[in-house]
Amino acid sequence: MAKFEGLKWSSKQMRYGLADKSYELLPSDAKIAACSRSTNYAIFLAFEGIRYYCRKNASGSLEVVFLNWDKNLERFRRSMLFNIGRDSAHLVPTADELEDILADRFFREPEMRGLFEEMAAMGVQGYLRPFTVDEEQSIGVTFPNQPAIRALASRFDQYLGEPFTGVVIPHLVRAVGVNGTGCLKLGVNYVMSVKAVEAAKQIDPAAAAALFLDDQLHLPIEERHITEWDSSCCLFAFRDGTVVKIPESPLILPSVTIQGICKILTYLGVRVEERHLSYGELVRRCKVGELVTICSIGTAGILNRCAKLLLVDGDRKVIGTHVPDEKHALYAKMAEARTYYWDIYRGKVPPLEGMKLFKYVI
Secondary structure, three states: OOOEEOOEEOOEEEEEEOOOOOEEEEEOOOOOOOOOHHHHHOOOOEEOOEEEEEEEOOOOOEEEEEEOHHHHHHHHHHHHHHOOOHHHHHHOOOHHHHHHHHHHHHOOOHHHHHHHHHHHHHOOEEEEEEEEEEOOOOOOOOOOOOEEEEEEEEEEOEEOOOOEEEEEEOOOOOOOHHHOOOOOOEHHHHHHHHHHHHHHHHHOOOEEEEEEEOOOOOOOHHHOEEEEEOOOEEEEEEOOOEEEEOOOEOOEOOOHHHHHHHHHHHHOOOEEEEOOOEHHHHHHHHHOOOEEEEEEEEOOOEEEEEEEEEEEOOOOOEEEEEOOOOOOHHHHHHHHHHHHHHHHHHOOOOOOOOOOEEEEEO
16 A cells, blocks of 8 residues: 655644543644454544645745645544444534634644744655544443544655556455445545455565455446545546546545546647446456546545556456556646646645635734
């Protein structure tokens, strides 16, 4: 599975109790009870990954920048609501309350400033990780009695990166659509992500990513739809100049990053088509050279182009290999979209219509 490189965590984490609205700053390595519903049963284990950037503004003040993070906060709320009982749903903070807890309080803690000063000087990427736990020491199989949000901030150099090798894993599914969990960032989903990459490495030891098909295991493999990578969404760039985005569904995480990338691609003159892509179509178009590149899209890596994708059959036998056409104009255009996305954070280009930039002086 893709890993962060050059990762450095903040020296502090925050904890916010949902029931009593308590807030406190803790050491970065502060633990939770060994016996809790979160550790034993993955109950109330939801999380978010939020990219940010630190810079000095025109007046010389330190400023933290987020792009479209209101969508991250709403997605975090949906994940929390899934993990908590109906009687406790009112405890889940609103998006505005989450903004206050994370940006106005946690990021403005004096103990956090050193990390942000360092980031502004280096011009590196930032990653905010809020997550939820049940703070109660209990092994009862019930909804949490002491639900809480914790969060840490970090900086990093790279995530996944290029080139990377991917393998289609048709015998595993990341989530089951009827449960409606694939569209949420829940800890239970990512166990299968790790297992899928392990399975991919059995086919190619150099594999860093696994590509999932849908959960319709009763259908012939060629009729099943592609869903997403193990820990990111995907875009397919074809020789006719079209980029295909997989529609959102209960199986697919509604990626904040992919929405921004698609707006940028459209701005750059690329035709983006949102539709299902069957595995049979992908295999056929790969074999005749119609696929230019397949990309991994996510918060940490933004956009990375796959250097090799192994296509397998139902018996896990390799039936084809895709390598990108690096000379095609669309291959370079995908990298251009990635640069534009990151340049919005850095203030080098303006956000496009429908993309919202949040700035906080700290």
